[in-house]
Each structure stands twice: as C-alpha cells, then as structure tokens.
Amino acid sequence: MAAGILLVTHPGIGTALVAVATALLRNLPLRVEAFEVPFDADPEQLLPQASAALRRADSGDGVLVLTDLYGASPSNLAARLAHLGTPVRRVSSLNLPMLLRVLNYAELALDALPAVAAAGARNGVVLDDAF
C-alpha cells in the first residue's frame, strides 16, 4: 500500500522541491514525479505527457497530485488527470512543508494523504517575528 506523488507546477517549482526533499531525506519513501507546465503551453497538448508522468508516479495504489496554485493552468491540468482512471486525490498550494509531511506519512493510503498534506502546508506557515 503506497500511493505515488505527482507535483504539477509552474516552471522551476516541482523539480526544485523534489531536489530539496531528496537532499533532506536522502531516500524518498514514495515514488515522486514532477511535471512542470510551461507558460505558453496548450493544456490539450500537455495531457498525454502529464498522464505519462501520472503513470510513472503510480505503483497501483493511486497518486496524490500536488499543485502549486489553485485555479492556474497546472492545477486545471491536474484536474483533468483525475478523469483518466487512476485513483487521484488533489491538493493545491504545494510547499516544502507539505511535501515533507506527506513523505513522513508514506505508509498511509491515498485517501488519508490530502489531510496530511493540507496540515503540513498550513503548519508550515509561521508568523516568524517572535524574539
């Protein structure tokens, strides 16, 4: 029982987050793929590539799709990935605390991961002017 993770983001974001998570954790406990959507891309043409990334992330138990900005092209593309047959759950506002927390709960089933991701993202926001 191991969900896969697919980051669907604006250019430069997804691969950078995966690189940092890999540097911090060394061996990622889940399959993590990044798919970056170019600014001038036609979403229609990207769908085959994005679905290939989804299949790479899937090990049979579904994929948690994390997008950086709700309502933007990457998240609209991610919404279409949910209709291809692979079980998909989507969460927006991807950030590093979200990704790290999901990887820290790697044993959970796909349906439990959206709440884990959301809490990670939320708790990562600290109004950091104490002291």
Place this chain on the structure above:
Amino acid sequence: MIQRDLVVSNKLGLHARATAKLVQVLSGHRCNATLTAKGREVNAKSIMGVMLLAAGYGSPVVLRVDGEDEAAAADAVVALFERRFDEES
C-alpha cells in the same frame, strides 16, 4: 516513559537535514516521542514540529519517549546527538 536531557552539539543546530535524520531515526520506532526546548514541546516525529523549536548550537533539549520500544528509541536518538548528526563539527 524515558526522559533524556540532550544538548544540540552540531554547529548548524536542528536545521532541516539534522531534523530529517532525527525524524527518520524515530519513525522506525513505535513509541511516542516529544522534544522540548525553550518551554515548547513538539512531536519529535514531525519535521516541521522539530524545526519550530529553532534549537541552535548549544541549546538544551529534553527528549521524552513513551511506548514499548522506548529504550531503543532513546538510545538511537542519544547516539545521533552524540554523533552530531553525522555532520563535520
């Protein structure tokens, strides 16, 4: 319940990589684990939780582990602190 008083002994403090190592060491154990510093107690199995302590070089922290494999978990964490998280200094 086992309690251990520790001092953050690596130069960079409980930064992201050190925290990730601590959490990975603990995630192999079933017991509950908390870390306390500056009056704040956090889940020691949570990367963001531990990083919220902002515990720098020389900070005293208190480890508490509670559960069936608490002794092994405490030993593993103490060893990690003594090894300075496998960092240079």
